[in-house]
Amino acid sequence: MSDHAKLDFSELVESYYTPLYRFAYSLAKNEHEASDLTQQTFVIYAQKGDSLRDASKIKSWLFTTLYREFLRLRRRAAHVTPQENEILEVEAPPVEPGIARALDSQSALEALEQVDEAYRAPLTLFYLKDLSYKEIAASLDIPIGTVMSRLSRGKAQLKTILLSRAAS
Numbered sequence: 001m002s003d004h005a006k007l008d009f010s011e012l013v014e015s016y017y018t019p020l021y022r023f024a025y026s027l028a029k030n031e032h033e034a035s036d037l038t039q040q041t042f043v044i045y046a047q048k049g050d051s052l053r054d055a056s057k058i059k060s061w062l063f064t065t066l067y068r069e070f071l072r073l074r075r076r077a078a079h080v081t082p083q084e085n086e087i088l089e090v091e092a093p094p095v096e097p098g099i100a101r102a103l104d105s106q107s108a109l110e111a112l113e114q115v116d117e118a119y120r121a122p123l124t125l126f127y128l129k130d131l132s133y134k135e136i137a138a139s140l141d142i143p144i145g146t147v148m149s150r151l152s153r154g155k156a157q158l159k160t161i162l163l164s165r166a167a168s
Contacts, residue, residue, distance in 0.1 A: 013042055016062055019129050023063060026124040027070045029113055037073070041066040063131065063139040067121060111161045119154030122147055 020041055025034035044065050052061055112120060121140060125131040133151075137144045 009042075009046065012045070012058065016059065017042075020062055020066055023124055023129055024066055024070065026109070026112065026128065027067070027117075027121060033073070037066055037069055040069050044069070057138070060131070060135045060138045063125060063129065063135075064141065067140055107165070108162075111158055111165065114161050115154055115157050119150050119157055122150045123154040123158065126151055 017038060021034055021038045024037035024041075025031065028034045028037060041062055045062065049058075049061075052058065112123060115123060122136050125136045125139060126133075131139065133144050133147050136147045140147070142150075
C-alpha cells in the first residue's frame with residue numbers, strides 16, 4: 001500500500017488484519033486473545049484513526065495500538081481469578097504433520113514464545129512483520145538504541161533456546 005491515505009476502513013482491515021493477528025498471537029500465545037486484540041485495534045482505529053496526521057504511519061500506529069492494548073489487558077488480567085482464566089483459555093491449533101518447513105517454523109515460533117516478553121515483541125516485529133528499527137521504536141514507544149539492544153539480547157536468548165532444543 002504505497003498510498004495509505006486512499007485506504008478506506010475495509011481496505012485497511014484487509015491489508016493489516018493478518019499481520020496484526022500474527023503479532024497479537026505471538027504476544028498472547030492464544031487464538032482467542034489474539035483475535036480480540038486485533039479486533040480491538042481496529043475498533044480503536046475506527047474511533048481515533050481520524051486524528052492520525054501522517055497517513056504513511058498507519059502500519060506503525062496499528063502495531064503500537066495493538067501492543068498497548070496487549071499490555072493493558074495483561075495488567076487487567078493480573079486481577080482475573082484462576083476459574084475465570086480457565087474459562088477464557090483456548091488451545092492453539094495443532095501443527096500440520098508432514099511438512100518439514102511448517103514444523104521448522106512451528107519450532108521457531110515455539111522457541112520465540114520462550115523468549116522474555118521484553119525481547120519477544122521487537123523480535124516478532126523485526127523478523128515476522130518486517131518493521132524497521134524506527135518503526136519498532138515507534139510501535140513500542142522505546143528509543144531505537146533500546147530496540148537494537150533488545151533485538152541483540154533477544155537473538156542471543158533465542159539462539160540459546162534453539163541450541164538447547166537441538167541438544168535434547
